[in-house]
Amino acid sequence: MSGLLALSWQRMDTEIVVIAALGAVACALLGNFLVLRRMSLLGDAISHAVLPGLAAAFLLTGSRDSLPMLIGAAIVGVATAVLSEWIHRAGKVDPGAAMGIVFATLFALGLILIRRAADHVDIDPDCVLYGAIELAPLYREQVLGVELPRAAIVLGAVLLIDAAAVLLLYKELKISTFDPALATTQGIPAAAMHYLLTALVAITTVAAFESVGSILVIAMLIVPPAAAYLLTDRLGVMIVLSLVIAALSALGGHAGALVVPGWLGFAGVSTYSASMMAVCAGGLFALAALLGPRHGVLSKLAGRLALARGIAREDALLLLYRLEEAGAAPPASPAAMLRARHGIGPLAAHLALVQLRMRGLVRPGEGRLRLTPSGRTAAAELLRAHRLWETYLDQHLDVPRDHLHRPAERLEHVTDAGLRGRLAADLGHPAQDPQGKPIPVSGRPDAP
Amino acid sequence: MRRWFSHTSAAPPGCVEGTAAGGRRPRAVATVGLATGAEHPREAPLSIHDMTVAYQQRPVLWDVDYDAPEGSLVGIVGPNGAGKSTLLKAVLDLVPKASGRVMFYGQPYRRQRALVGYVPQRESIDWDFPVSALDVVLMGRYGRIGWFRPVTRAHRLAALDALARVGLADLARRQISQLSGGQQQRVFLARALAQEARVYLMDEPLASVDATTERTIIAILRELRDEGRTVLVVHHDLQTVPEYFDHVLLLNTRVVAHGPTARTFTAENLRKTYGGRLTLLEEAAHALAQRGGGAPA
Numbered sequence: 001m002s003g004l005l006a007l008s009w010q011r012m013d014t015e016i017v018v019i020a021a022l023g024a025v026a027c028a029l030l031g032n033f034l035v036l037r038r039m040s041l042l043g044d045a046i047s048h049a050v051l052p053g054l055a056a057a058f059l060l061t062g063s064r065d066s067l068p069m070l071i072g073a074a075i076v077g078v079a080t081a082v083l084s085e086w087i088h089r090a091g092k093v094d095p096g097a098a099m100g101i102v103f104a105t106l107f108a109l110g111l112i113l114i115r116r117a118a119d120h121v122d123i124d125p126d127c128v129l130y131g132a133i134e135l136a137p138l139y140r141e142q143v144l145g146v147e148l149p150r151a152a153i154v155l156g157a158v159l160l161i162d163a164a165a166v167l168l169l170y171k172e173l174k175i176s177t178f179d180p181a182l183a184t185t186q187g188i189p190a191a192a193m194h195y196l197l198t199a200l201v202a203i204t205t206v207a208a209f210e211s212v213g214s215i216l217v218i219a220m221l222i223v224p225p226a227a228a229y230l231l232t233d234r235l236g237v238m239i240v241l242s243l244v245i246a247a248l249s250a251l252g253g254h255a256g257a258l259v260v261p262g263w264l265g266f267a268g269v270s271t272y273s274a275s276m277m278a279v280c281a282g283g284l285f286a287l288a289a290l291l292g293p294r295h296g297v298l299s300k301l302a303g304r305l306a307l308a309r310g311i312a313r314e315d316a317l318l319l320l321y322r323l324e325e326a327g328a329a330p331p332a333s334p335a336a337m338l339r340a341r342h343g344i345g346p347l348a349a350h351l352a353l354v355q356l357r358m359r360g361l362v363r364p365g366e367g368r369l370r371l372t373p374s375g376r377t378a379a380a381e382l383l384r385a386h387r388l389w390e391t392y393l394d395q396h397l398d399v400p401r402d403h404l405h406r407p408a409e410r411l412e413h414v415t416d417a418g419l420r421g422r423l424a425a426d427l428g429h430p431a432q433d434p435q436g437k438p439i440p441v442s443g444r445p446d447a448p
Numbered sequence: 449m450r451r452w453f454s455h456t457s458a459a460p461p462g463c464v465e466g467t468a469a470g471g472r473r474p475r476a477v478a479t480v481g482l483a484t485g486a487e488h489p490r491e492a493p494l495s496i497h498d499m500t501v502a503y504q505q506r507p508v509l510w511d512v513d514y515d516a517p518e519g520s521l522v523g524i525v526g527p528n529g530a531g532k533s534t535l536l537k538a539v540l541d542l543v544p545k546a547s548g549r550v551m552f553y554g555q556p557y558r559r560q561r562a563l564v565g566y567v568p569q570r571e572s573i574d575w576d577f578p579v580s581a582l583d584v585v586l587m588g589r590y591g592r593i594g595w596f597r598p599v600t601r602a603h604r605l606a607a608l609d610a611l612a613r614v615g616l617a618d619l620a621r622r623q624i625s626q627l628s629g630g631q632q633q634r635v636f637l638a639r640a641l642a643q644e645a646r647v648y649l650m651d652e653p654l655a656s657v658d659a660t661t662e663r664t665i666i667a668i669l670r671e672l673r674d675e676g677r678t679v680l681v682v683h684h685d686l687q688t689v690p691e692y693f694d695h696v697l698l699l700n701t702r703v704v705a706h707g708p709t710a711r712t713f714t715a716e717n718l719r720k721t722y723g724g725r726l727t728l729l730e731e732a733a734h735a736l737a738q739r740g741g742g743a744p745a
Contacts, residue, residue: 186591233623
């Protein structure tokens with residue numbers, strides 16, 4: 001398959017990926033601040049609302065040059081943010097609805113402007129929505145004697161502007177996003193920073209529209225930053241990761257667009273690049289949600305499993321110790337007893353016993369598992385915690401005698417040496433628990 | 449309204465007589481007399497004149513007049529909805545004023561930003577934001593660092609010092625959602641310390657914190673006061689007011705009373721602050737009883 005990809009890959013494919021990556025990276029860079037401000041959909045709103053700005057720019061200049069278009073977009077982008085904020089405050093409308101009111105109205109106004117005054121302009125709605133990234137390398141221009149795709153030049157310039165703004169104003173953007181009130185009291189006007197951000201989002205979306213389409217723009221504003229947010233808890237790292245994810249999506253999406261239609265029987269068709277890139281970003285987000293170190297589903301699951309295994313190990317140690325204490329022989333099947341007494345499944349019980357053996361806390365002897373001296377010390381500390389808690393619950397909280405065992409069994413697993421010492425001191429170093437069983441003394445000399 | 453209170457409370461006749469007789473007045477009394485007097489309103493760290501704030505049509509603060517005495521620890525006390533938080537925000541231009549004038553050391557706030565530190569309520573920010581405790585404290589120095597400039601090592605060290613002062617040096621690298629509520633509040637305080645302001649405005653820094661944090665914060669507030677800074681704290685726990693604050697500002701839309709805690713924080717003033725309606729009823733009952741003569745209630 002990779003051989004197939006290598007065969008069909010051409011210079012044009014590289015150019016498509018570079019153009020898409022430039023757009024994706026520019027969007028993701030700004031998207032970080034939108035996502036953290038919980039205003040992810042502002043990008044979506046702006047990308048629609050800028051239409052009257054584009055139409056007005058065309059009507060005023062009579063051309064479709066990039067610069068007037070970008071300026072028109074920036075003005076309307078800021079107007080969208082200002083109007084949304086104003087409607088939100090004055091009309092007691094929630095921020096999302098306020099944004100919806102503004103962008104729907106502006107978008108419709110833009111459509112009317114285009115229909116009425118500039119019907120002959122070719123602003124193709126399909127093209128805006130889905131983009132035509134496969135055609136982007138065809139429109140070329142000379143820059144400094146090198147012939148480059150026009151989209152790459154425009155997107156490269158916009159990315160430079162965005163990157164310069166974020167680098168220069170990094171701490172100002174950070175504080176305005178995190179704590180607007182504090183920013184304002186420090187002389188950094190949070191509102192102005194927000195409008196600057198919206199202006200940048202407006203020119204970036206407009207620049208990226210034509211070549212990569214609005215679906216990809218909206219995806220790249222939100223998905224890579226959201227995925228990066230799951231992977232780290234540092235803003236700088238989050239931004240860098242989001243850029244990497246955006247670029248990877250561009251590459252993976254285009255490669256996927258070349259290969260996947262083949263699997264489905266549409267050999268040679270590759271007009272899905274922009275959509276595939278958005279899907280690819282979604283896939284990377286899913287990976288981040290699964291594997292993220294702190295918020296990831298799997299790491300949370302792993303943490304819970306590790307905790308459960310630790311408790312099972314301690315239960316097994318205690319079981320063997322109690323049997324020893326009662327003078328009984330080691331059990332033929334400790335796993336069965338763990339299941340009967342603690343509800344630990346056979347697999348988990350087996351795993352716990354294997355881990356205890358690997359740690360040298362138990363050892364088989366005469367066909368049965370027995371505690372080693374260090375296993376005995378560890379178990380004694382656990383039992384000490386258990387019986388100290390029973391004493392404490394009895395003396396201080398008046399828990400009925402026949403209800404002491406359960407809570408003590410839970411507490412014994414989370415009681416460290418320091419807490420054991422304080423419990424013992426508080427209770428006056430008792431020798432026996434309420435049922436008259438001996439409380440093991442801490443730090444026996446037979447510890448290894 | 450403010451002036452009535454400061455005149456009646458600032459210069460009790462006994463004090464004046466004591467001075468005239470040539471006896472050495474106890475120092476504490478002298479300080480109190482100076483601090484509450486209105487002789488130097490222009491140099492007050494914070495001077496609020498005729499300030500009114502309204503949301504929609506409803507006034508939240510009405511005709512507030514207040515001069516904060518320099519080097520004092522002031523508790524701002526009043527019932528829910530009395531406008532305590534709004535007072536701080538309006539003074540800092542975070543909410544618009546309908547009327548009135550606010551001066552810090554005789555200058556409007558926009559010229560004195562560097563001298564004023566603000567500690568907002570803990571709920572006001574997103575604690576899941578990807579920043580460490582140190583990052584948050586460093587933000588207290590952004591105004592000082594200036595536009596476009598990067599954070600330098602010296603600022604980093606100052607922020608670490610501030611964290612150490614609130615006992616959180618070990619947790620500098622920790623993401624802020626992984627701190628306890630009390631630790632988060634101390635991070636906020638460290639951020640204010642890093643600002644090195646002369647006037648501090650703090651919105652409920654002691655709300656739902658553990659006992660250790662409360663002691664730490666109060667100790668630091670006292671240190672700030674002893675260094676000559678002026679600290680205004682919105683506080684909700686009436687029981688601890690006399691212990692923590694040397695001045696109080698009793699607020700319920702209007703300023704009910706202000707001055708040294710010992711003389712201002714009285715049952716009478718508290719009733720006026722918290723039980724406006726109750727007072728009216730009591731007065732009405734009193735008037736009725738007088739007019740009706742022998743009629744039994």
